[in-house]
Amino acid sequence: MTEPGVNLRMGTAAGRGTLAAAVLASGMVFLDSTVVNVALPRLGAELGATVSGLQWTINGYLLMLAAFVLLGGALGDRFGRRRIFLLGVVWFTVASVLCGLAQDTSWLVAARFLQGAGGALLTPGSLSVLQASFHPDDRGRAIGAWAGLSGVSTALGPFVGGWLIDALSWRWIFFLNLPLAALVVVAALRWAPESRDEDVSRTRGPGREHRRFDVLGALLGALALAGVTYALIDAPARGFASGPVLVAVSVGVAAAVLFVLVERRRGDTAMLPTGLFSSQLFSVLNLFTVLVYAALGGFTFFFAVYLQNVVGWSALLTGVALLPMTALLLVGSPRAGALSARIGPRLPLTVGPVVAALGLLLLRQVGPGASYWWDVLPGVALFGVGLTLVVAPLTASVLAAVADRFAGVASGFNNAASRAGGLLAVAALPLLVGLSGTGYEQRAELTSAYRGALLWCAALLLAGAAMAVLLIRRPPREAPPAQPCPTLPASTPTRRDG
Incomplete structure (x- = not known):
């Protein structure tokens, strides 16, 4: 339930301003999600970081998002979606400044933990504000515009971040959030209406449900x-x-x-009703999510460092190398969702991981002096095509596997599962391939680790494909094609989290 009169239309100044605030805020999160991997070699060298320091730079952020994004959505429902959204924006921005000012690895990792906590408030809030504020006739258009425009920021993130790293410093990928946040705060205070779920604050009584924060x-x-x-x-x-x-x-x-x-x-x-797991399909799909996004997280962690420290590419060229993957996701995911709605999710969720695994096996052969067009692009394109076949069908199938009243928590848990997969991969893969200390600065050691890591990532994808063949069936009810999560490659379904 929202406050009366919250029915914005797309053609009004308030509608455009609210949409702009949500898109810019999401853009900050998506930008940092995609460019920090590109910055790892530079910040590692400047701060004297070990491999574990680089791992915590990624995982501190992912840990807080995975653990608290559901709680962030619930806080918005209770205390006001705009209020918690703005709190998340300010929190995230202050933490970003602390990241940019970091003088050592411990400082940076602590700031990344804080940044993840802010993101856990901001991420569900950006979408829930739109969901609650727009007139039902315009809500779909608003969310679609949010997905598309936020996806553009994801696509541009590695390019802009790479340019900032080369031209100025890795610190500017964090300082860039300051002007973006200022625009978000002004737009949200000026145009975004406040809303909340009045049912959350009901007390015990006849016909009333007692609810509390978990x-x-x-x-x-x-x-x-x-x-x-x-x-x-x-x-x-x-x-x-x-x-x-x-x-x-x-x-x-x-x-x-x-x-x-x-x-x-x-x-x-x-926070997570265990009754959801009485649905075998829901359980299998979330395990599938962990496998696929573990492969994605492990690949992006190693790939950006390898291209700069072994192949010898600049941060800008490294960022550009990842653009085709995101572009394919933006263009192809709606079509993959429509295909899944017609034929069921089993085939896309089987073929997609296999194609992505083939792309990783091609990228294992990249070495010093590699050509972008002949050595890197084919593997990145295959990996992107494979992910495109997975993302929208997976999102739609997760939502279709549970009752409608659990759609929010199912989406939020799937979001957390994807982040947890990436977190565990970044933690485990260096251990599995023997990379530690400052080994990421040694060409021979990093080359061996990179090739081993991509083999593990390909194996995770093939395990997901096998799971899809054996255990995934068409959901018991039809789900509409889902937009892909524009946080990719960081992962988040485009349903309100929490």
Whole structure:
């Protein structure tokens, strides 16, 4: 339920201003999601970072998003979507400035944790403001415009970021958020209406449902992911049998068990109602999501560092190398969603990972002196085509696998699953391929690790394809073609998270 009179139209100044605020805010998050990988070699060299420092630069951000994005959506419903959205924008921007001012790796990682927390408020808020503010006749157009325009920022992110890194410094990929945030705040305060879900604040009584924030569930989920991630990242330096690693594993596993118990006890009021997993299709699709996005996260982590430190490309050219993948997603995902609606998700979710895996196997052969057109573009294009076949069918199938009243939490959990997949891949792959310390600066060591990592990523994709063949069937009810998440390559379905 929203406040009366919140029915913006696309052709009005208020409608355009609200849409602009949502698009610019999302653009900040998507820009940082795509360009930080490109900046890793430069910031690593300047700050004297080890491989674990680079891993935490990515994973600190992903951890907070994966753990708290559902809670961020719930806070908006309760306290006001515009209010929490603006809080997220300011929080994210202050953290961005702290990232840009970082003098060492510890400072940068701490700021990235804060940035992820701001993103957890901002990401669901940007879409929920549109969902709640626009007239039903214009809502689809507004969300479609948000997806398309935000997707453009995703596509331009590596190009703009690469140029900033080469021309100025890696610090400017974070400072760029300052002017963008100023425009967002002005536009949102001027035009975006406030809205909230009045049902959230109902108390017990006849015909009323008591609802509360599942803060404990969010904290336990974050602790579970943090424990496992810390153990995977720290094990190469300390050893698997070291005290800190064993403690981290124990804490992570215990928190995961408690998370399940707490969520089961709270039923439908939980952050993640465990009843959703009574749907085998929902469970399988989310495991599939973890596999595919683990491959995506691992690939993008290694690829940008390898192109700069081994192939010898600039940050700008490295950013440009990833453009075809995003362009294919933007252009092809609506068509893939329509195809899936006609024939079911099984075939696209089987063929897509196989095609993407073939692209990674081609990219394993890239070496010093590589040609963009002959050596890099074919593999990137195949990988992009494969992802295009996956993203929209996967989003639509996840939403179709649960009852309509759980669409928001199902979308939010799938968002968290995709981020968790990337987080775990970035934590585990350097360990699996023997890359640690400052090995990313040594050509021979990085080359061996890169090729091993892409082989692991291809295997994850093929495991997802096998799962699709064996376990995925057409959902019991038809789902409309879903827009792709414009956070790709960071992943988020375009339904309101939370």
